[in-house]
Amino acid sequence: MSKEEIVVQLxxxxxxxxxxxxxLSQISQVIGLSKASLYHHxxxxxxxxxxxxxxxxxxxxxxxxxxxLRNSDAPPFExxxxxxxxxxxxxxxxxxxCLWAVLTLEGGSDRFHTQIKQxxxxxxxxxxxxxxxxxxxxxxxxxxxxxxxxxxxxxLVLARGLDNTDLFNRTIKELATQFLQISCV
Amino acid sequence: MSKEEIVVQLxxxxxxxxxxxxxLSQISQVIGLSKASLYHHxxxxxxxxxxxxxxxxxxxxxxxxxxxLRNSDAPPFExxxxxxxxxxxxxxxxxxxCLWAVLTLEGGSDRFHTQIKQxxxxxxxxxxxxxxxxxxxxxxxxxxxxxxxxxxxxxLVLARGLDNTDLFNRTIKELATQFLQISCV
DNA sequence: GTCTATACTCAGATAGAC
DNA sequence: GTCTATCTGAGTATAGAC
Numbered sequence: 001m002s003k004e005e006i007v008v009q010l011x012x013x014x015x016x017x018x019x020x021x022x023x024l025s026q027i028s029q030v031i032g033l034s035k036a037s038l039y040h041h042x043x044x045x046x047x048x049x050x051x052x053x054x055x056x057x058x059x060x061x062x063x064x065x066x067x068x069l070r071n072s073d074a075p076p077f078e079x080x081x082x083x084x085x086x087x088x089x090x091x092x093x094x095x096x097x098c099l100w101a102v103l104t105l106e107g108g109s110d111r112f113h114t115q116i117k118q119x120x121x122x123x124x125x126x127x128x129x130x131x132x133x134x135x136x137x138x139x140x141x142x143x144x145x146x147x148x149x150x151x152x153x154x155x156l157v158l159a160r161g162l163d164n165t166d167l168f169n170r171t172i173k174e175l176a177t178q179f180l181q182i183s184c185v
Numbered sequence: 186m187s188k189e190e191i192v193v194q195l196x197x198x199x200x201x202x203x204x205x206x207x208x209l210s211q212i213s214q215v216i217g218l219s220k221a222s223l224y225h226h227x228x229x230x231x232x233x234x235x236x237x238x239x240x241x242x243x244x245x246x247x248x249x250x251x252x253x254l255r256n257s258d259a260p261p262f263e264x265x266x267x268x269x270x271x272x273x274x275x276x277x278x279x280x281x282x283c284l285w286a287v288l289t290l291e292g293g294s295d296r297f298h299t300q301i302k303q304x305x306x307x308x309x310x311x312x313x314x315x316x317x318x319x320x321x322x323x324x325x326x327x328x329x330x331x332x333x334x335x336x337x338x339x340x341l342v343l344a345r346g347l348d349n350t351d352l353f354n355r356t357i358k359e360l361a362t363q364f365l366q367i368s369c370v
Numbered sequence: 371g372t373c374t375a376t377a378c379t380c381a382g383a384t385a386g387a388c
Numbered sequence: 389g390t391c392t393a394t395c396t397g398a399g400t401a402t403a404g405a406c
Contacts, residue, residue, distance in 0.1 A: 017293040020205035024400060036402080037372050045401065097290055104346040105287045108202040113346075120346050146343065146352055147359075151332075154339025158331065161289040161298075161305050167331055174332075209382060221384080222390050230383065 004056075006031055006041065011053040015099040018106050019050055047111060050103070054115055057099060060090065061123060069126045076130050077183040083127075084172050084179075087152060094159035094168025101153050124149055134183055144182070148175055189241075191216055191226065196238040200284040203291050204235055232296060235288070239300055242284060245275065246308060254311045261319050262368040265312070269357050269364075272337060279344035279353025286338050309334055319368055329367070333360055 009031050013022050024046060028035050042048040064086045069079050091098065100120060103112045124145045131141035155171035158164065194216050198207050209231060213220045227233040249271045254264050276283065285305060288297045309330045316326035340356035343349065 018203060018205060018291045020203060021291050021293045023398080025398085033371090034373055035400085036374080039401070040371060046399095100346060101342045102290045104342060105282055105290055106203045106206050107345065108206045116346055117348065120343065143355070147336075147356075150336055150339035150343055150352070150356060152339070153342040154335035154337070157286045157289060157338040157342065158305065158335055160292065161285060161301055163302065167335070170328065171332075171335060208380080210380085218389090219391055220382085221392080224383070225389060231381095 001032070003041065006033075007052050007056045010049050011056060011099060012096070014050055014053050015097050015102050018102050019046075019112075020106060020108075022046075050112065051115075053099060054103075054112060054119075058115075058119055061119060064090070065123065066126050069130050075183075076134050077179055079130055080127070080179040081176055084176050088169070088172055091152075091156060091168065094156060094165035097160055098153060098156050101156065120149065131182065135185070136182065151175060186217070188226065191218075192237050192241045195234050196241060196284060197281070199235055199238050200282050200287050203287050204231075204297075205291060205293075207231075235297065236300075238284060239288075239297055239304075243300075243304055246304060249275070250308065251311050254315050260368075261315050262364055264315055265364040266361055268312075269361050273354070273357055276337075276341060276353065279341060279350035282345055283338060283341050286341065305334065316367070320370070321367065336360060 010027065013027055013030050017026070024035050024038065027046075027049065028038060031038065033041075038049070039045065042052065044051070065083050068074075068082045068086070071079060074082070090096075100116045104116055107113055124142070127145035127148060128138075128141040131144055132138060136144065151171050152175075155168040159168040195212065198212055198215050202211070209220050209223065212231075212234065213223060216223065218226075223234070224230065227237065229236070250268050253259075253267045253271070256264060259267070275281075285301045289301055292298055309327070312330035312333060313323075313326040316329055317323060321329065336356050337360075340353040344353040
């Protein structure tokens with residue numbers, strides 16, 4: 001199993017059970033390596049494992065979201081739509097929670113807080129830039145961008161709380177519709 | 186300190202640090218009682234403490250939200266507005282997270298899952314009923330009700346993730362505006 | 371790089387005096 | 389009802405062989 005595959009597994013475990021809720025024994029089982037082997041790959045222990053998952057998500061965001069949004073070859077609406085498609089994928093149609101949300105809500109210490117804050121901000125900012133291209137003024141673009149992330153996050157919370165992935169999928173569709181309407185003004 | 190005051194403290198600790206992230210020593214410090222004394226009040230241990238917090242929230246929802254929504258003396262919009270005011274209060278203007286969301290996202294076991302699901306469902310249903318009174322058809326009322334909770338939950342996640350309570354407060358205001366528009370059709 | 375074995379700390383939980 | 393003292397297990401982490 002490659003390092004990247006290991007990190008993907010870490011991501012999946014942490015976002016399902018949270019940081020405190022995930023034990024090294026559990027990780028050891030999922031990955032199929034002894035605890036000692038895990039420490040070979042991640043000398044910093046559990047904290048480094050979670051950081052690796054967050055770093056992986058950062059690069060995922062860059063490659064699968066931010067890059068698309070900045071691609072000025074495609075029209076703004078198409079870029080936003082492409083983003084939503086990748087959002088659907090990464091959250092497995094609402095079946096898998098968001099690591100950022102999970103770690104944020106746990107947030108006893110602010111071990112991961114700074115990084116998550118930056119990442120979320122970059123995402124929001126990138127959407128806002130696209131909305132401005134459509135012709136929305138800066139403040140409104142910021143608000144609408146934040147609102148989109150709010151709805152994604154909220155629907156992921158409820159998808160889990162209500163065992164209802166429809167709600168997530170409907171939210172994504174509504175966002176697409178909303179972006180389309182904005183684009184046609 | 187009365188039993189109710191203790192439970193309120195439990196609620197606040199659990200929603201700040203999560204279930205797994207909260208230790209009995211920590212609880213002991215916050216409440217000002219030894220661990221043994223805590224077991225006197227909650228023989229079922231930590232799990233019973235969290236259940237007590239959830240039960241308290243259930244009764245809070247009944248008294249401060251559902252009761253208002255059902256009060257047919259007031260016009261529908263006023264009831265929805267009153268709900269939003271209490272939502273602002275209970276989440277301390279976005280400074281305090283939602284215990285339902287925290288426990289849901291942690292959700293290793295489904296110890297609390299069933300109860301949370303029921304509670305959230307009751308809330309959504311109660312809003313939907315009010316929206317139907319306004320004249321919205323059943324399906325749309327359900328969707329719009331879910332959307333309101335989605336936005337509340339999402340803005341609470343981001344309020345924490347971005348250290349930005351403005352976002353929560355703006356969301357509440359937007360919901361009020363939206364309810365008002367619906368009421369005036 | 372992977373393992374077994376082990377150290378050490380802190381978690382949740384109990385016993386029993388007052 | 390509250391405490392001090394203690395138990396037991398699980399948690400993170402390390403040592404050292406292969």
